[in-house]
Amino acid sequence: MSSKEHIRSLSEAGLCSKNRYKHAPHGPDFIIDQDWKSYSAAEHDRWDRLFARQLEVIQGRACQETLRAISTLKLSEGGIPDMAVLSSRLREITGWEVVPVAELVPDDVFFDHLANKRFPAGAFIRPEAELDYLEEPDIFHDIFGHIPMLADQNFSDFMQAYGKGGQRAMGLGQLKNLARLYWYTVEFGLVKEAGEMRIFGAGILSSPTETIFSLEADSPHRIAFDLERVMKTDYIIDDFQKTYFVIESFQSLLEACYSDFDPVYKAVKDQADIAPHETLPTDTLFNAGTLTYFHNKAAH
Ligand code: HBI
Ligand code: FE
Numbered sequence: 001m002s003s004k005e006h007i008r009s010l011s012e013a014g015l016c017s018k019n020r021y022k023h024a025p026h027g028p029d030f031i032i033d034q035d036w037k038s039y040s041a042a043e044h045d046r047w048d049r050l051f052a053r054q055l056e057v058i059q060g061r062a063c064q065e066t067l068r069a070i071s072t073l074k075l076s077e078g079g080i081p082d083m084a085v086l087s088s089r090l091r092e093i094t095g096w097e098v099v100p101v102a103e104l105v106p107d108d109v110f111f112d113h114l115a116n117k118r119f120p121a122g123a124f125i126r127p128e129a130e131l132d133y134l135e136e137p138d139i140f141h142d143i144f145g146h147i148p149m150l151a152d153q154n155f156s157d158f159m160q161a162y163g164k165g166g167q168r169a170m171g172l173g174q175l176k177n178l179a180r181l182y183w184y185t186v187e188f189g190l191v192k193e194a195g196e197m198r199i200f201g202a203g204i205l206s207s208p209t210e211t212i213f214s215l216e217a218d219s220p221h222r223i224a225f226d227l228e229r230v231m232k233t234d235y236i237i238d239d240f241q242k243t244y245f246v247i248e249s250f251q252s253l254l255e256a257c258y259s260d261f262d263p264v265y266k267a268v269k270d271q272a273d274i275a276p277h278e279t280l281p282t283d284t285l286f287n288a289g290t291l292t293y294f295h296n297k298a299a300h
Contacts, residue, residue, distance in 0.1 A: 019124040019136075021102040030109050034100035034123045036082040043125050044079040050131065050140045051075070057211045063191050063198040065155065065250070066205060069148035080125060081143055090147065094156040098147055103136060108170060114163025117156070119146055132208065135238070145202025146186070154250035155200070159186070161257050174265045177231035184230045185253060190214065190222065190246045197222065197246060197286070213240050219293035220244055221277075224284035227256045228264055233274045242276040242294060246286055 024032035055070070073089050075081065087097035099113065101120040113120050121142035126134045134141075150156045162182065169178040187203035197215055199205055204214045214220065221243040223229070230245055247253045274280070279288055 018127050018130075019103060019122075019138075021100075021123045024102050024123075026102065028109075029099075029113070030101050030105040030120065031099045032102050032123060034083050036080070036084075039080050039125075046125055046128065046131070047080045047140060048078060050126075051144065053208060054144060054206065054211075057208045058199070058205060061199055061211055061215055062205055063193055063200045065152040066148045066200060069151035072151060073148065075144070075148070080139060083121060083123075083143075086143070086147065090150060093151045094153055096150045096156050096159075098143065098150075107166065107175060111163045111166030111170070114159055115167060116163070117160055119150060119159075121146070141202060141206040145206035148205075149200055149202070152250055154254045158250065158254045158257055161254070162186070165257065165261055169261070169265075172262075172265060174261070174269075177265065177268055178261075180231055180233055180235060181227070181257070183235045184233065184243075184245045185225070185247065188214070188235075188241050188244060189225075189253075190244050191250070192246060192248050200250075210240055213293070214244050217293060218287075218290045220291075221279055221289040222246055222286040223279065224248075224286065225253070225256070226284075228267055229274070229280070229283070231264060231268045232271055234276055236276055239297070240293065242289070242291065243279075 021032055026032045055076070058066070070076065072093070073086060075086075083098045083100050087099075090096050090098065094117075096117045096119060098119045098121045100123040102124070103122060104110075105113075105120055110120060119142070122136070122138050124138055125140060126138040137145075150159065162178075166175070166178055169175050186201065188201040189199075190197050191200050192198075199211060199214060201214075204210045217240075220241060223243055223245055225245045225247040233243065235241065277291055277294065279285060
């Protein structure tokens with residue numbers, strides 16, 4: 001048998017593909033069986049190493065809501081969490097649950113889950129070779145990054161409102177603007193806490209290097225959150241952010257998004273997009289970045 005045929009037979013047996021859940025059966029809601037017993041000791045050990053390292057890095061950098069929920073939800077009990085067990089704890093607090101999916105699900109399915117207080121989390125764990133960075137969300141990004149904040153009432157209400165808003169945005173062709181709101185808050189948001197800046201974005205919380213970069217590097221801009229400004233601002237998906245937006249509180253984020261999005265959609269509809277490296281005279285800047293990190297990368 002040729003090596004290609006050998007690899008194909010292995011991947012058909014789900015032995016060597018990076019994501020062994022890729023072909024798991026699912027219904028229209030894309031929920032699969034997490035099959036928690038199928039995780040190997042090596043996979044549990046990888047989760048423990050990712051968890052221990054990131055828990056250390058986020059001390060003094062993640063917002064209180066995240067740090068508190070990591071212990072309330074008993075995420076430190078070791079091994080890859082069983083989502084059914086995690087959901088029973090989360091449901092007690094804010095009524096949310098986490099459901100296993102194989103990979104990114106279609107936007108309309110994603111919004112429907114959020115609108116019904118379900119967070120779809122990838123069931124696969126990243127391979128050893130991608131320990132520090134991977135493109136698609138694995139179980140560590142989704143559970144360590146996203147789930148703790150769903151134990152906060154204001155933030156989880158925002159996520160449900162986002163899901164409902166997403167369903168409407170699709171109808172209005174405004175998905176791009178709404179995806180930016182998600183990106184610059186849920187994935188890469190910073191929040192003011194007792195006069196300091198802290199992290200709540202999942203994309204940062206699940207990355208050891210970006211956890212430090214987002215708060216301490218001189219390169220990125222840090223700009224006060226403004227709904228219209230965020231909805232107009234483009235973003236990059238394969239590197240650190242050039243701009244981080246800072247919310248005053250989760251209550252203020254929720255209030256900004258409870259107002260009907262329609263007038264904001266109208267306001268942004270005909271206006272030009274803003275590039276991620278730009279700042280505007282109307283911005284409330286916590287700091288204008290040097291963008292050195294990005295210039296150096298471009299130079300090589
Ligand atoms: N699916 N499983 C999953 N997780 C996500 O974060 C996700 C998704 N589908 C669509 C999506 N995110 C983005 O389009 C959001 O910006 C809406
Ligand atoms: Fe995410």
